[in-house]
Amino acid sequence: MDLQNLKWTKNIVPQNNEPWAYQPFGKSHLFKLAWRDNQGNADKPAREDLLLLRQRGYVTHLVRVLDYKSENDAWCGDFNLYRIVETLWDIGDWANPGTFFRASKVFRYAAVLNYEGGNAMYLTDLPTFKARWQGDDGLKAFQAYVHIHLNLA
Structure with a gap:
């Protein structure tokens, strides 16, 4: 799987007492x-x-954006904007995700847990990302690491 377009992370907070979004x-x-x-x-x-996508301290999904811009669902309350995405990978064992998929393990630094809110974050704009994955090839090195860590074919 080609991860050259892996450029973003987004924190998700499950709603309505759901364990996972x-x-x-x-x-x-x-x-x-x-x-x-x-x-x-x-x-x-x-x-x-x-x-x-990260939630509850885990990386739970790798998704691809399929549309060109957001749409609005007025009936969805506070979360009325959306993008259509396709799941390329998910955590699989939702009942027992294990430490391997902890965000700190996938990103290889603990400060990723401080990326809160629901906005998409451009990885190379994050100072802690740049500090951990330094150099001109930092994003490429991260993409290669994620490919191996998540065992993506």
Whole structure:
């Protein structure tokens, strides 16, 4: 799997006392990835960009953006903006995810746990990402590491 478009991460907070958000959406599923009232941020990831979704301290999904801009579902309350995404990878064992998929292990630094809120974050704009994955090839090195760590074919 080519990860050259892996440029983003997004923290997800499950709603309505759900243990995990987007749990039903395994590999090849399409779903609406929600944003809270920030169309500018929702529109930042380009079509075909990849995002690592994090929740409860774990990386739970790798998704690809399929549309060109966000849409609005007025009936969804605070989370009325969305992008259509396709799941390329998910954590699999939701009942017992194990430490291997902890965000700090996938990103290889603990400060990733401080990336809160629901906005998409461009990896190379994050000072802690740049400090850990330094150099001109830092993003490429991270993409290669994620490919191996998540065992992506």
